[in-house]
Amino acid sequence: MNPSRPGGGDPVSALSTPVPVIDEDVVAGNIARVQAYMDEHGIAFRPHIKTHKIVAMAETQRAAGAKGINCQKVTEAEVFAAAGFGDILITYNILGAEKLHRLRALNGRLEALKVTADSAVTVDGLAQAFAADRPLTVLVECDTGGGRCGVQAPEEAVVLARRITGSAGLRFGGLMTYPKPGSAAAVEAWLSQALELLEKEGIPCPTVSNGGTPSLFEAHMVPSATEHRAGTYVYNDRAMVRAGHCTFDECAMHILATVISRPTEDRAVIDAGSKALTSDLLGFSDFGHIVDYPEAVISGLSEEHGVVDLSRCAGRRPEIGEKIRIVPNHTCVVSNLFDEMVFHRGGRVTRVEAVAARGMVW
Amino acid sequence: MNPSRPGGGDPVSALSTPVPVIDEDVVAGNIARVQAYMDEHGIAFRPHIKTHKIVAMAETQRAAGAKGINCQKVTEAEVFAAAGFGDILITYNILGAEKLHRLRALNGRLEALKVTADSAVTVDGLAQAFAADRPLTVLVECDTGGGRCGVQAPEEAVVLARRITGSAGLRFGGLMTYPKPGSAAAVEAWLSQALELLEKEGIPCPTVSNGGTPSLFEAHMVPSATEHRAGTYVYNDRAMVRAGHCTFDECAMHILATVISRPTEDRAVIDAGSKALTSDLLGFSDFGHIVDYPEAVISGLSEEHGVVDLSRCAGRRPEIGEKIRIVPNHTCVVSNLFDEMVFHRGGRVTRVEAVAARGMVW
Numbered sequence: 001m002n003p004s005r006p007g008g009g010d011p012v013s014a015l016s017t018p019v020p021v022i023d024e025d026v027v028a029g030n031i032a033r034v035q036a037y038m039d040e041h042g043i044a045f046r047p048h049i050k051t052h053k054i055v056a057m058a059e060t061q062r063a064a065g066a067k068g069i070n071c072q073k074v075t076e077a078e079v080f081a082a083a084g085f086g087d088i089l090i091t092y093n094i095l096g097a098e099k100l101h102r103l104r105a106l107n108g109r110l111e112a113l114k115v116t117a118d119s120a121v122t123v124d125g126l127a128q129a130f131a132a133d134r135p136l137t138v139l140v141e142c143d144t145g146g147g148r149c150g151v152q153a154p155e156e157a158v159v160l161a162r163r164i165t166g167s168a169g170l171r172f173g174g175l176m177t178y179p180k181p182g183s184a185a186a187v188e189a190w191l192s193q194a195l196e197l198l199e200k201e202g203i204p205c206p207t208v209s210n211g212g213t214p215s216l217f218e219a220h221m222v223p224s225a226t227e228h229r230a231g232t233y234v235y236n237d238r239a240m241v242r243a244g245h246c247t248f249d250e251c252a253m254h255i256l257a258t259v260i261s262r263p264t265e266d267r268a269v270i271d272a273g274s275k276a277l278t279s280d281l282l283g284f285s286d287f288g289h290i291v292d293y294p295e296a297v298i299s300g301l302s303e304e305h306g307v308v309d310l311s312r313c314a315g316r317r318p319e320i321g322e323k324i325r326i327v328p329n330h331t332c333v334v335s336n337l338f339d340e341m342v343f344h345r346g347g348r349v350t351r352v353e354a355v356a357a358r359g360m361v362w
Numbered sequence: 363m364n365p366s367r368p369g370g371g372d373p374v375s376a377l378s379t380p381v382p383v384i385d386e387d388v389v390a391g392n393i394a395r396v397q398a399y400m401d402e403h404g405i406a407f408r409p410h411i412k413t414h415k416i417v418a419m420a421e422t423q424r425a426a427g428a429k430g431i432n433c434q435k436v437t438e439a440e441v442f443a444a445a446g447f448g449d450i451l452i453t454y455n456i457l458g459a460e461k462l463h464r465l466r467a468l469n470g471r472l473e474a475l476k477v478t479a480d481s482a483v484t485v486d487g488l489a490q491a492f493a494a495d496r497p498l499t500v501l502v503e504c505d506t507g508g509g510r511c512g513v514q515a516p517e518e519a520v521v522l523a524r525r526i527t528g529s530a531g532l533r534f535g536g537l538m539t540y541p542k543p544g545s546a547a548a549v550e551a552w553l554s555q556a557l558e559l560l561e562k563e564g565i566p567c568p569t570v571s572n573g574g575t576p577s578l579f580e581a582h583m584v585p586s587a588t589e590h591r592a593g594t595y596v597y598n599d600r601a602m603v604r605a606g607h608c609t610f611d612e613c614a615m616h617i618l619a620t621v622i623s624r625p626t627e628d629r630a631v632i633d634a635g636s637k638a639l640t641s642d643l644l645g646f647s648d649f650g651h652i653v654d655y656p657e658a659v660i661s662g663l664s665e666e667h668g669v670v671d672l673s674r675c676a677g678r679r680p681e682i683g684e685k686i687r688i689v690p691n692h693t694c695v696v697s698n699l700f701d702e703m704v705f706h707r708g709g710r711v712t713r714v715e716a717v718a719a720r721g722m723v724w
Contacts, residue, residue: 016460016724050665072666092633092666093622095683098378118623121682148667149623149631260455261480261511269511271454275698275723279641303412303694304434304454304723305510320483321457332665336637336699339721359701361637361666362378 006349017258018272024345026252035064041220048231053357055083070229075360086111093122100129116141130169137173144190145180154194174207181214184221191224214243237331239282254325268308274301280330288326368711379620380634386707388614397426403582410593413694415719417445432591437722448473455484462491478503492531499535506552507542516556536569543576546583553586576605599693601644616687630670636663642692650688
């Protein structure tokens with residue numbers, strides 16, 4: 001935990017830096033705004049917990065109207081299952097004896113556990129593990145243009161769906177995609193074709209799960225989808241601002257950092273390096289947006305130092321000892337570095353939450 | 363901890379992936395090789411614990427002949443002080459009431475605590491904090507070309523040294539630099555000039571601390587330095603291979619990952635993403651070296667997926683379910699993601715160590 005161990009009401013400006021802090025009002029606004037959009041369009045919303053990894057945050061999302069949660073790893077799901085979440089979709093190909101063993105234990109105690117698969121190898125592994133057990137629900141992952149996992153064509157989705165329905169231990173749960181941002185029309189074309197083929201085969205498709213924050217507000221342009229998954233929207237970050245999803249005022253996470261050196265007129269060094277901001281660029285050429293000095297450029301990171309180029313700062317320049325606020329390029333990876341997260345309202349600490357699923361990558 | 367909770371003798375191949383593992387023999391070889399070089403040249407060696415953050419590793423380095431350890435943060439130093447390390451150099455400008463308070467507590471119980479400073483602001487803050495306390499030893503950080511922190515010229519080093527010697531609560535401990543790799547001659551010129559100026563002023567300079575792994579074996583080309591600091595050498599990584607410091611056989615850390623998808627002939631997806639490998643590029647354009655498939659390219663990372671381009675693989679290609687070994691671009695940031703580290707000899711687990719200073723960035 002942050003050595004200064006903040007209590008309620010403490011000013012965040014007194015925290016030992018570098019430290020990420022979350023604005024309560026902004027986070028509440030982000031949750032309300034996205035849930036209202038999903039409700040308006042009749043799309044079930046399934047938040048991805050990867051961004052915050054905090055039980056209380058998922059509870060807030062559920063209270064706002066979310067239907068179930070999304071995890072990426074079995075170990076993440078275990079944390080949220082233990083906290084009472086009964087509807088969990090793990091959007092991952094789960095392979096290997098160790099993971100299948102844990103998945104079986106999880107399926108035994110959850111109301112609605114679902115996983116995804118994009119190959120016969122994954123389906124057969126799941127089928128073998130669950131043959132003599134409570135059946136597991138499996139969705140087929142579809143590569144609708146994202147270029148990561150997923151079957152490559154609607155016909156292949158049907159072949160895999162048939163393999164799932166033909167396996168004693170498995171139930172076909174539907175289709176899942178993690179799309180390329182801004183490709184709603186192509187995603188819809190892909191999914192609607194797959195649905196048509198499934199219908200022809202007489203295979204019912206209960207769920208079509210679409211996802212992603214960058215083009216979240218285009219979710220209604222994929223009418224074949226019954227649900228949408230998103231994680232980053234809860235905090236937002238610099239990449240989401242660039243994607244047009246939000247403004248900087250809607251970014252709930254800031255990393256507070258201290259200027260520890262001003263070796264030259266044009267160079268400041270801050271105490272946030274790659275062990276606080278991470279090296280995620282996401283297409284940027286620098287490592288975060290300094291709210292207080294928007295013309296300053298975090299041009300390089302070492303582990304515990306950030307080098308800031310001040311040459312474009314027309315007005316005042318930050319001084320040694322001054323604290324600055326940074327909107328990170330990518331908020332989800334920052335969460336994964338810290339065991340606890342400090343929340344505040346108007347700069348006063350409201351609570352400290354355990355990042356309970358931090359490091360749960362197995 | 364890794365869900366499979368390995369015990370001694372277990373095969374690492376049974377571990378749930380992604381997981382970093384450390385080869386005992388390679389790590390022992392790295393420690394012995396570097397210590398022997400330092401001994402041969404009469405340079406005191408001060409390992410930087412940032413790379414492993416493990417108490418037992420620092421104990422091994424000390425047993426091999428290391429003189430003290432190097433930390434970057436007060437909170438890291440606290441972990442190693444509690445474990446019985448008495449000679450700690452924190453190579454950082456320490457600012458702010460919270461950190462100075464903790465630093466005072468640390469100085470009260472350590473045999474030899476030293477910090478660095480590169481500005482009057484930092485020196486004056488330390489002086490005020492230690493005025494009525496056991497004196498703190500402060501080295502002047504010098505920018506000999508590294509372009510991070512440090513005074514810009516030997517004359518400035520002398521001005522700051524004088525400010526330290528003139529402060530009741532402080533002792534001047536010498537000079538410190540984190541040099542640009544491969545610039546031994548320039549570093550020596552800078553430091554020897556500063557030493558000459560200090561001598562003229564009658565200011566004794568007990569220590570000159572040089573550092574870095576990339577050009578570690580050029581440490582003897584900086585005869586003004588009395589000690590050398592290095593962290594990465596203990597595990598080594600792909601960047602150190604490129605720098606000519608070591609071979610891939612001398613890289614002790616591998617990240618074990620599983621191929622979870624083969625969506626196309628040329629694409630594999632592994633379960634190691636940026637939450638296992640980090641996005642550190644260090645000048646590379648891809649995210650690690652796959653030992654078993656050196657022609658495969660980890661072309662993209664999302665948080666829990668690594669996309670691997672197989673188009674250049676002439677022979678066999680990895681199959682779904684297969685485990686592969688990756689040498690990370692940068693080992694130090696990988697350590698900071700995992701609470702425990704698995705060690706092995708010949709693929710059999712020897713021990714699991716707590717990464718006790720993981721996340722200690724404040």
